[in-house]
Amino acid sequence: MEVKKRSTPILPWMRSPVDVNQFEACALNLVPCLDPRLEVALDKMGFSSLFPVQVAVWQETIGPGAFERDLCINSPTGSGKTLAYALPIVQKLSTRSVKCLRALVVLPTRDLALQVKEVFAAIAPAVGLSVGLAVGQSSIADEISELIKRPKLEAGICYDPENVTCELQSSVDILVATPGRLMDHINSTKGFTLEHLCYLVVDETDRLLREAYQSWLPTVLQLTQSNEESLFPLANSFLSSTFGSLKTIRRCGVERGFKGKSHPRLVKMVLSATLTQDPSKLAQLNLHHPLLMTTGKRRYQLPEKLESYKLICESNLRPLYLVALLQELGEEKCIVFTSSTESTHRLCTLLNLFGDLGIKIKEYSGLQRQSRRSKTLKSFREGKVQVLVSSDAMTRGMDVQGVRNVINYDIPAYIKTYIHRAGRTARAGQAGRCFTLLHKYEVKRFKKMLQKADNESVPHYSVPSSSIESLRAAYNSALGKLKETVESEASRKRKFGSKFLKLSRTKPTDRRKG
Numbered sequence: 001m002e003v004k005k006r007s008t009p010i011l012p013w014m015r016s017p018v019d020v021n022q023f024e025a026c027a028l029n030l031v032p033c034l035d036p037r038l039e040v041a042l043d044k045m046g047f048s049s050l051f052p053v054q055v056a057v058w059q060e061t062i063g064p065g066a067f068e069r070d071l072c073i074n075s076p077t078g079s080g081k082t083l084a085y086a087l088p089i090v091q092k093l094s095t096r097s098v099k100c101l102r103a104l105v106v107l108p109t110r111d112l113a114l115q116v117k118e119v120f121a122a123i124a125p126a127v128g129l130s131v132g133l134a135v136g137q138s139s140i141a142d143e144i145s146e147l148i149k150r151p152k153l154e155a156g157i158c159y160d161p162e163n164v165t166c167e168l169q170s171s172v173d174i175l176v177a178t179p180g181r182l183m184d185h186i187n188s189t190k191g192f193t194l195e196h197l198c199y200l201v202v203d204e205t206d207r208l209l210r211e212a213y214q215s216w217l218p219t220v221l222q223l224t225q226s227n228e229e230s231l232f233p234l235a236n237s238f239l240s241s242t243f244g245s246l247k248t249i250r251r252c253g254v255e256r257g258f259k260g261k262s263h264p265r266l267v268k269m270v271l272s273a274t275l276t277q278d279p280s281k282l283a284q285l286n287l288h289h290p291l292l293m294t295t296g297k298r299r300y301q302l303p304e305k306l307e308s309y310k311l312i313c314e315s316n317l318r319p320l321y322l323v324a325l326l327q328e329l330g331e332e333k334c335i336v337f338t339s340s341t342e343s344t345h346r347l348c349t350l351l352n353l354f355g356d357l358g359i360k361i362k363e364y365s366g367l368q369r370q371s372r373r374s375k376t377l378k379s380f381r382e383g384k385v386q387v388l389v390s391s392d393a394m395t396r397g398m399d400v401q402g403v404r405n406v407i408n409y410d411i412p413a414y415i416k417t418y419i420h421r422a423g424r425t426a427r428a429g430q431a432g433r434c435f436t437l438l439h440k441y442e443v444k445r446f447k448k449m450l451q452k453a454d455n456e457s458v459p460h461y462s463v464p465s466s467s468i469e470s471l472r473a474a475y476n477s478a479l480g481k482l483k484e485t486v487e488s489e490a491s492r493k494r495k496f497g498s499k500f501l502k503l504s505r506t507k508p509t510d511r512r513k514g
């Protein structure tokens with residue numbers, strides 16, 4: 001007998017969402033209250049209107065909603081969620097008079113954080129705001145000097161470095177960070193404070209809530225919680241009047257208690273194309289009167305102009321079919337997803353051993369150094385590389401213009417993974433295709449998985465058998481070379497490993513002598 005999986009109850013507030021589909025795109029000059037300087041900045045970005053999800057969020061933030069509720073935004077990949085939160089935050093902070101860290105955006109990976117920072121950087125300076133990045137791209141010292149302003153030393157005056165904390169100020173109004181580097185700054189950067197934080201954005205929420213990442217979330221929530229019930233309220237006011245430092249008084253209050261008050265509670269915005277409904281996960285965010293904004297009735301949505309195809313072949317012939325498909329796609333930018341970093345490396349090596357395919361193919365995976373990954377991503381963005389073979393490092397959030405095709409070399413294990421992978425194409429209302437290579441025994445599972453995203457029938461895609469036949473000889477030769485390459489890589493690794501071991505066994509004094 002089949003045991004039915006007990007479904008988790010949906011939280012009451014999730015049952016009455018705002019449907020983003022009810023909103024239409026809105027020309028920039030018709031967006032109510034939009035700061036004209038931001039209109040100019042958006043125009044420079046090539047944007048002439050706001051997308052529906054951006055209009056819907058604008059309503060709940062700058063419009064009548066007035067940031068009174070925490071927002072949970074579940075809208076498809078490529079629908080424009082980044083600007084949906086960036087624009088209202090920037091508009092709201094545009095009237096601030098003192099610079100301090102007021103908005104924090106947390107993302108799971110460095111490349112994603114860089115991408116989001118670019119969006120803020122395109123609009124925030126237009127209204128005099130600065131944006132910082134804390135991702136560990138540069139040394140911690142360089143990052144600190146970007147984020148914290150040191151007091152100007154007048155000639156002849158020497159400050160005690162231990163005693164300058166109260167003089168240190170934030171150089172940024174908005175910080176985009178990954179959890180690890182954020183925790184480094186919280187724990188050890190003098191002058192780094194979340195005391196004045198007004199906005200917290202948790203992008204790719206379900207991914208970020210899956211791991212603790214050094215307990216960044218409870219730490220941020222604790223550091224920003226209401227300080228009205230502080231044990232020493234008088235001490236607080238004494239300190240601020242004595243030292244004249246800026247103090248942010250938070251209130252926790254009820255739904256409509258904040259209008260016109262200068263220091264509201266911390267507002268949270270959480271987003272994903274596959275937002276979790278798990279009450280225990282959402283509870284970690286300690287949301288205030290949350291409002292769910294979602295697109296349509298289905299929990300999982302694929303982009304409107306995405307076409308999904310299945311390509312059936314024997315497992316051992318998959319590389320052959322992949323090459324034939326890549327040749328058909330020609331120079332169109334394409335991402336090929338595999339199930340692991342190891343198979344990404346192996347597949348990319350194999351493809352490059354096929355002889356001249358007339359397309360530049362590179363690997364992008366968590367196995368590589370960040371600098372290498374960033375370089376590859378840059379070449380891909382610039383069109384110098386046409387095909388990226390990737391592990392799931394590329395699955396979420398990455399926005400690369402002109403990606404027309406996504407290929408699942410390995411079938412994704414979950415519908416969420418399919419949605420994020422496929423979502424690297426068909427972005428911003430553009431058309432795109434997602435091909436999945438399947439063995440005939442996987443077809444049923446694949447169909448069942450796609451039904452969860454309302455995708456009932458996925459047509460077959462076939463490559464001509466003549467293309468397959470013409471590639472066979474090159475395939476066999478590539479397989480032979482792959483064996484050699486793998487063996488020489490393994491022996492290089494072994495050599496490097498034993499050298500490293502020897503080195504670490506040597507006494508430090510000996511090493512210095514050598």
Ligand SMILES: Nc1ncnc2c1ncn2[C@@H]1O[C@H](COP(=O)(O)OP(=O)(O)OP(=O)(O)O)[C@@H](O)[C@H]1O
Binds near residue numbers: 082397399
């Ligand atoms: N108003 C707009 N007009 C034109 N293009 C836009 C607009 N807003 C966003 N875009 C473009 O749409 C693309 C997708 O935006 P974004 O990366 O924010 O999507 P997303 O919803 O966060 O996707 P994902 O769930 O995959 O992270 C980007 O290339 C962005 O530049």
